[in-house]
Amino acid sequence: MDVGISTVKPVPRVDVAAVAALIRDTQLESGEIPWHTGGKTDPWDHVEAAMGLGVAGYIQEARRAFAWLKNQQLEDGSWYAAYRQGRPEDRTRDANLSAYIAVGVYHHYLLTGDLDFLETYWSTVARAIDFALGLQAAGGEIHWAISPEGRVDPMALLTGSSSVLMSVRCALAAAEQLGIRRPDWRAAACRLAHALRHERHRFNVTKSRFSMDWFYPVLCGALTGVEARRRIEKHWSKFVVKGQGVKCVADEPWITVAETSELCLALAAMGNGSAAAAVFAWIADKRFEDGTYWCGHTVPDMTVWPEEKITWTNAVVLLAADALFDLTPAGRIFNHRFWRSAGDR
Secondary structure: OOOOHHHOOOOOOOOHHHHHHHHHHHOOOOOOOOOOOOOOEOHHHHHHHHHHHHHOOOHHHHHHHHHHHHHHOOOOOOOOOEEEOOEEEEOOEEHHHHHOHHHHHHHHHHHHOOHHHHHHHHHHHHHHHHHHHOOEOOOOOEEEEEOOOOOEEEEEOHHHHHHHHHHHHHHHHHHHHOOOOOHHHHHHHHHHHHHHHHOHHHOOOOOOOEHHHHHHHHHOOOOOHHHHHHHHHHHHHHHEEOOOEEEOEOOOOEEEHHHHHHHHHHHHHOOOHHHHHHHHHHOOOOEOOOOOEOOEEEOOOOOEOOOOOOHHHHHHHHHHHHHHHOOOHHHHOOOHHHHHHOOOO
């Protein structure tokens, strides 16, 4: 894993105020946070953006975002895959997109220590996790979604299932704080973790061209220790362009700030802070004049694309900065040692 650590300059600090202002100013009065001004909203990226607001100290704005989600939740505990101005745009009900509120709510609890907040959102989280785990197959993998026509799509994705595992862990941690036991969730998480570690053939649609399939099992804690290090090292040269960042897709020339920041989170989570800092330094200049971050750029010609300023991209930069610089108590949420010290809850 050659990231050129010895030649890296001190990691520049993120302009937290500028980055958070983009998310705040894009947020609608309703609390909804679209991808960009005039863009769509999906539940997963909406949660990510809310987490970014929280890291920057915009607690009330983050809570407006969670309140919007709570109000939009469907009877079965899910959300639609996409909205625009509060109206459903894609009526697919995705397990991963729906479950991720558990990560956002527990992150906000770590940030604030507010048990009342956790209690307020407990039923929302519980219904979301029940929906996602209702799509778990016998082998542990999570079926992707329910179509707008009401059919279960049997596709099982490694990245999505890894993220669901993180969501269930956060839901279990929230339950512990509230004195609630959910042994059914714990058993489901064990089956899912086993599949992610030992039976990856169960994830029946290959997305191995995508960098998230590479590092998400590490980011979400399915792989730790030696297993995590081996997986990161195995595909490092496939996805990483030294000095630039992480490709979204291995055979395309597009570096993305979000995937680069998420790799930083994965490296920090597994205890390799030096490598995380080195990679994070590569995106220091991938910014607009106002201090907000590009979505991505091509290599080697450095064409910035798309031109929009993306809320969730900027949010994950804040999350990576938190993991690296200990900006808030929530910066440990992906840290493998944090979960291990808690007995993996």
